[in-house]
Amino acid sequence: MDYTSEFLKTLNARGYIAQCTDDKALDAATNDGIITGYIGYDCTAPSLHVGNLISILMLRHLQQAGHRPIVVIGGGTTKVGDPSGKDESRQLLTQDKIDENKKTIRATFERFLTFGDGPTDAIMVDNDEWLSDLNYIEFLRDYGRHFSVNRMMSFDSVKLRLDREQPLSFLEFNYMILQAYDFLELNRRYDCTLQMGGSDQWGNIVNGIELTRRCDQNSVFGLTTNLLTTSSGAKMGKTAQGAVWLNDDMLPAYDYWQFWRNTEDADVGRFLRLFTELPLDEISRLEKLEGAELNDAKKILATEATAMCHGRDAAEKAEATARDTFEGGGTSADLPSVAIEAKQLAKGLGLLEAFVIAGLAKSNGEARRLVQGGGAKVNDTAQDDTTATLTEADVQDGTIKLSFGKKRHVLLRP
């Protein structure tokens, strides 16, 4: 449909929207004045990853369009565990671990949103505040009666698990009720009328909307985005090292830049619209580039996306480092580096061990296979001897450059 509000027009033009519970009414509401919208994040890991990025950017667009975003940290719901999209119960996290994760996740949002006390300033709340104090019997009588088990069984998050004959604990079964209650509570506390999320959250969101209507007769909205996949259908956000984290102590800005730089051709336009804030006509020009020229668009994508997450300086530094490394064929002093002791070189550091110390290989065995497969380089020279050692003679300009394949490089600094 054709939207009239700035918020929905932007999301639509940039390809964010998958489903909306009532897009006409939401369009009208966002035109009418400031609305408050929220997205919840469970703290199952110490950092969010690119899979969460779309939703974070939706909050950002919400704020830029003159509305108020709420970030809900799932301190309470994490204790239960969302069964959506998972085959098996996740291991339950300890309270300590949850608290720790909460702390490190918070920082990420400050890059993307403006927090404060103003009418459109973002706020962050933890659902542990209201969930942990619930009284079981009271909760069941007040809210549990609004949920039909028959209906709950039909939601994908539950149905998929049952169809695949995977166990679903009663604990997890309650997740959707708690998330629904979150929405009701946010509506009461902050007049929040919109919940957004990935399309896997559709069921949970709809439950919250219904609960709010049944309890308080308020009508609220849900809006979802498509889950992020590459054109070739692969789940996005995994690299050799694991997930693509947003916190730079989990993944350096250089590696984050590299992640975007390696985008598939077919995804460039889509990603530029979703993950950068370049004007749309500029994007349509970039995505029309063909062949090797498309690489220029990928560099812009990488730099813009990295700038938003790690700052413009870090992004440009990553770009320069990549240029030196890949196009200059040389070594940039800004590649990720690992310190080693001079003593180790004096007595000769095993080649395999060096790769492990650098964090490029998980074990000597992996390093050995790399050498045997012809993918190991020292100072850009291929290595074929698994028993070789590194000495002071290998130090060039104060470092030894180790390469794992063509793309992953680390400098050892004695």
Next chain:
RNA sequence: GGAGGGAUGCCCGAGUGGCUAAAGGGGACGGGCUGUAAACCCGUUGGCUAUGCCUACGUUGGUUCGAAUCCAACUCCCUCCA
């Protein structure tokens, strides 16, 4: 509570006394081709002080020269019955 079925490497899944560090597939990684892309082709995919040693087929014991494979007990899951 009863009856039956199941648990294998990152995932799926074959194996039902020695030839099994365990077929096959997926994923991942490396190489080739390219454009730091995709597709395709080739290779690798438990660890180590390495012509050997250690760990591994739910857990713990047992039988055997030898067990993922046979036996017992236990744990967990699934299906049906009550």
